Amino acid sequence: MAHSSSDSVSLLAAVGTIALTTSWLAVRRSEQVTVTRLRGVLRTLESATFPFSPNVLEQMRGLTDAHFIVLDRRGNVMASTVALERPFPRWADSVPVSEDLDGLLEYPLVSVGGDPYFAARLQAERPGEAAWLIVLYPVRNWREDRWNAAWPPLAIGATTLLVMAAVSGLLASRLGRRIRSVQQLFARIAEGQFAHVPVAAPRDELADLLVSANRLSDRLKQMQQTIRQTEQLRVLAQIAGGLAHQLRNDITGARMALELHRKRCGTAKGDESLRIALRQLVLTEDHVRSFLAFARRDQTASPVTADVRALLEDIRSLLQPTCEHTGVKLDLSVNLPEEAAMVGAGEALRIAVMNLVLNAIEAAGSGGHVWIRADRDADTVRLEVVDTGPGPPSEIQADLFEPFVTSKPEGVGLGLAIARRVAEELGGALYWQRQDGRTVFTLCWPIGDGKLDLAEKLPPERVPNPIPTSTPP
Structure with missing residues (x-):
């Protein structure tokens, strides 16, 4: 801002100097013309x-x-165009001959009738004894000529200075407002308020600075969110580390007690209660393990290879009691060839699908319906979990796969985040959509090594074609 003001002052000084120089030259030319x-x-x-x-x-x-005065050889006035004093003043003898002088100011000044004149004398041999001719040029005319020559450049210069001063003031005001907006933006960024400032014309260096500042604001906002999320996960990992040991001990103790009871007392024929209780303990242990795997980022899912067909059947049988208790119908449809059925992170996939199906059962509610469908789509395995529930609330849809995002008062908000992380570890993606009044979560991963070029949330036009299966009733 100070640099701009200095430039404006320098420009105004240059214009003023040019106007004065032009006026001086015009006066000089006017005087030369007169001379x-x-x-x-x-x-x-x-x-x-x-x-x-x-x-x-x-x-x-x-x-x-x-004015002209004619003198004879004795210095007497023979003719004159100006009224002269009596007796005739003797300054006529002191007026030099004109050819000896170069400039108008070199002509002597004389006073005739109270008015000043430049006087010049020349020799004039004429009949009737005329010897000298004195020429008197009014100083008033000389001054008027100088003023008439000087004022146009001065007027133009003054007008130019006024216009430039007004324009400079306007530009300085606009520039000042834009600079203040940049200062305010950085002040808000320093206070942790990452809002945008609109970028208006013209597109100059300040506009580029505002664009960069807006980008900086976005990056800082993202970094702040990442730091906050990382801090949440760090605290969660600390809490989970303390709880995990106690939970595992409790689960192990309960499972050992049930197994010991079954060995000692046996079970009645057709009684599946102990087996179901043991499997529910296994399910609880899986939840604890998946929670810890997500909270501790340095731990990855088990790399044990598994058959997707057997894995899904195991999940169905494990969750069937839960479905019967909540009044939800659970169907499984798997159509995978041998080469597409094997997955390298079977335990991680089982945790992810378990979370998706449990969410679907809870969303469908009593009298609802849940489908687990798996099929091959070209070089991709696609697994869908479909439910008849109303779908996620609109206020959390944009951040549905982020940690701790949930609409359930008692929920933690980690199930979908864990499932997405597993999908990424498999080189695939997880996305969802509403289709025919149903909620469809789709988990895709490539067959063999590789990585799918899929976003975690795809728009409908990019969603792969539905798996060819019979329409659920």
Whole structure:
């Protein structure tokens, strides 16, 4: 801002200097024209042969704006266009001959009738004893000529200065407002408020700075969210580390007690209660393990290879009691060839699908329906979990796969985050959509090594074609 003001002052000073110089040169030219004209008159009169009568002198006065006095050899006035004092002043003898002078200011100043004149003298040999001709040029005319020559450049310069000052003030004001907006933006960023400032025309360096500042604001906002999320996960990992040991001990103790009871007392024929209780303990242990695997980022899912077909059947049988208790119908449809059925992270996939199906059962509610469907789609395995529930609330849809995002008062908000992480570890993606009044979560991963070029949440036009299976009732 200070640099811009200095430039404006320098420019105004330059314009003022140019105006003064132009005015001075115009005055000089005007004076040269006057001197040249006066010299021409003197040369013409000096070489003229006509007598200097009063009529001739009056005509010359009208043409030149000068006064003329004719003297004889004794210095007496023979004719004059100006009223002279009596007796005639003796300054006429001191007036130099015109050819000896170069500039108008070099002509002597004389006073005639109270008015100042530049005086020039030339020799005039004429009939009737005329010996000298004195030419008087009014100082008033000289000053008027100088002023008439000086004021146009000065007026133009003054007008230019005023216009430039007004324009400079306007530009400085606009520039100041834009600079203040940049300062305010960075002040808000420093206070942790990552809002945007609109970028208006013109597109100059300040506009580029605002664009960069807005980008910086976005990056800082993302970093703040990442730091906050990382801090949440760090605290969660600390809490989970303390709880995990106690939970595992409790689960192990309960499972050992049930197994010991089954060995000692046996079970009635057809009684599946102990087996179901043991499997529910296994399910609880899986939840604890998946929670810890997500909270501790340095731990990855087990790399044990598994058959997806057997894995899904195991999940169905494990969750069937839960479905019967909640009144939800659970169907499984798997159509995978041998080469597509094997997955390298079977335990992680089982945790992810378990979370998806449990969410679907809870969303479907009593009288609802849940489908687990798996099929091959070209070089991709696609697994869908479909439910008849209303779908996620609109206020959390944009962040549905982020940790701790949930609409359930008692929920933690980690199930979908764990499932997405597993999908990424498999080189695939997890996304969801509403289709025919149902909620469809789709988990895709490539067959063999590789990685799918899929976003974690795809728009409907990019969603793969539905798996060819019979329409659920």
